[in-house]
Amino acid sequence: MTVSPDHDEKAREYRPNLVPPILIVGLVGTLAQILLLRELLALFQGNEPSAAAALGCWLLGTAAGSALASWRGRRRSPATAPLVCLLLLLTAALPGGLLLIRGSRLIWQVGIGELLPPFKMLAVAGCAAGLTGALCGALFARAWAEHGPRPARAQPGPPLAIYLAEAVGAAAAGPVFIWVLLPRLDAFQISLGGALVLLGGAAWLLRSMPGPAVALKAGWWLAAVLLVGLGYHHDRLERLSRIWQWGPTVVATADTAHHNLVLLREHSQWSLFGDGAWWFSVPDRQSAELEVLLPLLQHPRPRTLLLIGGCVSGRVEAALEHPGIEQIDCVEPDPGLLELIRSHFPPSGASGHPDRSAVHLHLDDPRRFLTRAPVRYDAILMAVGDPVNAGLNRFYSREFFELVARRLNPGGVFAFLASSGEDMMGGGQGGLLRSFHRTLAAVFARVLVVPGDQAQLLAGDRNTAFLTDPERLARRIDERGLTLQYLTRERFQDLFSPLRMNYLQAVLAADDGQAIGVNADFLPACYRSALLLWAGRWSSSLMDLTRRLLVLPPAMVMAVLVAFGTGLVLWFRLRPNAPAAVHLAVLATGMLQLIVQILTLIGYQVLVGYLYTRLALIISAFMAGLALGTALASAWAARGGAPIRIRRALKAVQLLMVLDPLLLLLLFKGLHGTAAAAPEMLVTLLFSLFAGTAGSLGGAHFALAVLVCQDWTLRRDLLGGRLYALDIAGAMVGALAAPLLVIPVLGLIGGAAALSCVGLVVWLVLLESL
Numbered sequence: 001m002t003v004s005p006d007h008d009e010k011a012r013e014y015r016p017n018l019v020p021p022i023l024i025v026g027l028v029g030t031l032a033q034i035l036l037l038r039e040l041l042a043l044f045q046g047n048e049p050s051a052a053a054a055l056g057c058w059l060l061g062t063a064a065g066s067a068l069a070s071w072r073g074r075r076r077s078p079a080t081a082p083l084v085c086l087l088l089l090l091t092a093a094l095p096g097g098l099l100l101i102r103g104s105r106l107i108w109q110v111g112i113g114e115l116l117p118p119f120k121m122l123a124v125a126g127c128a129a130g131l132t133g134a135l136c137g138a139l140f141a142r143a144w145a146e147h148g149p150r151p152a153r154a155q156p157g158p159p160l161a162i163y164l165a166e167a168v169g170a171a172a173a174g175p176v177f178i179w180v181l182l183p184r185l186d187a188f189q190i191s192l193g194g195a196l197v198l199l200g201g202a203a204w205l206l207r208s209m210p211g212p213a214v215a216l217k218a219g220w221w222l223a224a225v226l227l228v229g230l231g232y233h234h235d236r237l238e239r240l241s242r243i244w245q246w247g248p249t250v251v252a253t254a255d256t257a258h259h260n261l262v263l264l265r266e267h268s269q270w271s272l273f274g275d276g277a278w279w280f281s282v283p284d285r286q287s288a289e290l291e292v293l294l295p296l297l298q299h300p301r302p303r304t305l306l307l308i309g310g311c312v313s314g315r316v317e318a319a320l321e322h323p324g325i326e327q328i329d330c331v332e333p334d335p336g337l338l339e340l341i342r343s344h345f346p347p348s349g350a351s352g353h354p355d356r357s358a359v360h361l362h363l364d365d366p367r368r369f370l371t372r373a374p375v376r377y378d379a380i381l382m383a384v385g386d387p388v389n390a391g392l393n394r395f396y397s398r399e400f401f402e403l404v405a406r407r408l409n410p411g412g413v414f415a416f417l418a419s420s421g422e423d424m425m426g427g428g429q430g431g432l433l434r435s436f437h438r439t440l441a442a443v444f445a446r447v448l449v450v451p452g453d454q455a456q457l458l459a460g461d462r463n464t465a466f467l468t469d470p471e472r473l474a475r476r477i478d479e480r481g482l483t484l485q486y487l488t489r490e491r492f493q494d495l496f497s498p499l500r501m502n503y504l505q506a507v508l509a510a511d512d513g514q515a516i517g518v519n520a521d522f523l524p525a526c527y528r529s530a531l532l533l534w535a536g537r538w539s540s541s542l543m544d545l546t547r548r549l550l551v552l553p554p555a556m557v558m559a560v561l562v563a564f565g566t567g568l569v570l571w572f573r574l575r576p577n578a579p580a581a582v583h584l585a586v587l588a589t590g591m592l593q594l595i596v597q598i599l600t601l602i603g604y605q606v607l608v609g610y611l612y613t614r615l616a617l618i619i620s621a622f623m624a625g626l627a628l629g630t631a632l633a634s635a636w637a638a639r640g641g642a643p644i645r646i647r648r649a650l651k652a653v654q655l656l657m658v659l660d661p662l663l664l665l666l667l668f669k670g671l672h673g674t675a676a677a678a679p680e681m682l683v684t685l686l687f688s689l690f691a692g693t694a695g696s697l698g699g700a701h702f703a704l705a706v707l708v709c710q711d712w713t714l715r716r717d718l719l720g721g722r723l724y725a726l727d728i729a730g731a732m733v734g735a736l737a738a739p740l741l742v743i744p745v746l747g748l749i750g751g752a753a754a755l756s757c758v759g760l761v762v763w764l765v766l767l768e769s770l
Contacts, residue, residue: 016080016208018143019165021087021201025143026169027176028194029136030623032094033058034177035190036129039101042260043245044121046275047388047534048527048739053118054125059594059732061130063725065137070145070721080205082142084216087202090135091223094198095191095230097128102241112247112264113278117538137728140166141721160634160703162720164627167699171623174616178257187255188238192231199224246273252344256336263344270345272313274337277385280313282345286486288318294450294487295379295415295458296322297476298466302378306407307331308366308395310383312341316359323480328359329377331369333609338363365609366395370403371676378409382416386432386530390743391605393524396436399673400521401443401459411463414444419533420455422500428533428543430507433457435526437508439519449508451500468496521606522668523747531744554746561754565761573768579712581769585654586705586723588762590730591737592755593698596661597622597691598738599748599755603668604687606748607675614684621688625695632696633703643711647770650704654763657697661755664690668748702727708770 037054044050104124110116116124144162181190202220206213230237242250246262251270254261262273271281280287292315296302304327305319311330319328332338338361362369366384387393394400404414418436420429433449436457440447444459448466458466467473470492477484494500519525528550535546572581600622601615608614637646667690675683706723710716742751 016146016205018083018147018205019161021083021204022140022143022162023165023169024197024201025087025090025136025139026166027173028090028094028169028197029132029139029166030170030173031177031181031190031194032090032097032132032136033129034173035094035187035194036097036101036132038255038260039098039187040125040129042262042276043101043104043116043124045115045277045388047530048390048743049118049531049534050121051389052736052739053121054129055735056732057122057125058129058133059728059735061126061133062137063728063732065134065139066141066721066728067137067725068134069138069141070718070725080146080209081213081216083139083146084202084205084209084213084220086135086139086142087198087205088216088219088223090132090139091195091198091202091227093132093135094195095188097132098188098191099237099241100124100128102245106244113273113276115537118542137725140724141718144720144724145717160630160706160720163699163702163706163724164630164634167623167627167630171620171627174620174623178616182255182257186238186253188234188241192227192234195223195227199227252340254336254340256334256340258334258336261337261340263340272341274385277388279385280310280383282314284314288314289484289487290452290454290456291315291383291415291417292318292381293322293482293484294456295381295413297473297480297487298413298415298448298458298460298464299378299411302413303327304375304377304379304409305329306373306377306380308380308382308384310381311361312338312345313383315381315383316356320356320358321482323482326358327375329362329373329375330359331362331364331366333363333365335363367400367403367609368676368680370400370407373407376407376409377412379413379415380404380408382414384416386419386533387524387526388530388534390524390527390602390739393519393527393530394521394606396439396526397519397521397524397606398439398442401440405443405461408461410461411465413458413460413464415456415458417454417456420452422451422453425507426533426536428529428536430510431529431532432526434508434510435519435529438517439526442518449504450495451504452495455504468501470496520747521672522603522749524743528744531740549741550744552745554750557745558750558754558757561757565757565764568761569764569768572765576769578769579709581765582650582705582708583723583726585650585762585766586702586726587730588758589654589657589698589701590727591734592657592661592730592759593694594731594734595738595742595751595755596664596694598734599661599664599743599751600687600691600694602743603664603748604683607668607671608680608683614680617684618687618691622691622695625692625697626699627695628692629696629699629701630703631699633700633707637703637707643708646704646707650701650708651763651766651770653697653701653704654759654766657701658756658759658763660694660697661752661759663693665749665752668752 037058040054041051044054101124108116108120110120140162147162181193185193199220206217206220242253246264249264249266250262251265252263259274260276264271264273269281269283272279291310296319301324302322303324305325307315307328307330309332311332316328316330319325382395384395385392387396408414418433420433425433433455437447437449440457440459445462446460446464446466448458448468450456450458467476470489473492474489477487517525531550532543532546536543601618604615604618667686671683671686702723706720709719709723713719742754746754
């Protein structure tokens, strides 16, 4: 086919408006990130190493896609065809990645409720999240290259418009997901809706392309037909993919604002899984007697009871069997859990006791409820699961135990279960128990640990007298007229045998070099032990490596950081290299910004609770700040900012980023101890303002770095994609470092101080080089 000169000239001058498609990519790409990471966390059971792996794979893919797409320049003009191809591939990747995650148990032959080994975890996250992230990164880089300056008649568009559009789309994704999509659509419908919006972006480009573009239009129609077919059969595919993931016994699933919930039924037993982990089964008489009736037997005359979690798992019915119970308050933060149970459980499963007038349900965060509760209790029983992440660690900190102690009557009992071993415990299990025991002992005068597959920890004040004599416990059962199946005299003799108790005391007193101390809100020792427990499930070598990492003294980490930073500053002073300094600043800023985001969200969870809608608001505030900072820096530079002024502005923004973590530290200190009593929206507003400020600094920093680097390259069209790849690569390092090193070793306060030191080093490097 012969191309006329006029057509070739039109192709050269063709410059489509790429802002709407890239805004769509920012919106749908962030929706895809939220959707796929939620599915991956449900598959990986929601612990911090798996969250780091999932987010790290997404960011690695994004950085790699942007870098590869920026590696070479245009081969021909126009370059819109690659953008359309990438949009069509992303259209397929979103529902395809979702189905791949749900089918991974079949692919890898992993049983229901089992953890995937680290290699398989990375493989699944890389194929699902990594490839989707790579397409988003490549789209950004190609759009920047097409939108930016090039030798042609057409004038170049604003070089940062692509970055600004992507940030605006990402800022809108959180509220859209939480308030529009999640209450109305299931995950598969959301993925199809996102794919449909991407098709709209591809159509925007296709409709104005010069030439016939027959192959691309055929591909678009093929993708549209496939989407229509998937949408028509989406109910069947949703059900089939859940069976792949959970087997034929799955009854219902729910994506609530707090958790991914799955309800299974096998014969007459119902089981609930939350975020991929088993929570409870009904009926489960053995667990109910151990968790509820054993602590009540430790009190001479219990009348008032508070249940934190486990309100729909048969615990209430077990408590109502105990004579003399006059009031039971149940605190459950997730209303979606109650809706799921009420709509599927048989009446006997959730409310089989004839008289429930003493039971009062409270939909509230447990810490907030304890702060405001008007009464005291004879017993407080907690069932929230092990502290596998920093969000759950807040229920095992010294500050939380102090709240519990203030809500107990004299002689009251506080109890919860923890992962253990009845006859033998691994190093991770022992470390977790030691952390619980030492934290409880720092608050309560009396602490008792009952051995078992799940150890029970009981605590009380000086008026509390715990019973360990099997005969006295059996006599108390008879006196109260209880008919128990599992808590018998023989079982008590087994649990409290001298051999078991001596072994347990040896475990609690052991010193294996883990430096386990009292668990605190902002220094999570229990979370550190949970990491060891997770690593020990796979291999002793991985556990040893994790232990060596976690026992690093914070002072040593800070000393190494200061020494490395000093050496880096001296190197750039002796060998100034302005381009390398700016590239280092972009890489470090990506890491710092991501860790600041993580610390902000965890700090908010610690102070307020795990409220997904509020977290989405804080994340959106950060992304909105990113867009605002980019727009302000671009507008300032467009009004005649000289190169020397732009360089000074970059150094000034870098200096402000030194103060940013310190401001977060002050926010933590100022709200700690008062956030639970303060209006929730006020605390949310303060955190959102901080997130917006941090985001605006990040956006301004990237914009100024691009403008500074334009003086050193002839390929300005590729500059944005390459710097974006560096920024995302730094974020990937931050995603791995925050949960695996910064938080468990330095804590939130020490981590914020360390980030300020890193920012100071980068500022000094820029000062020496620019």
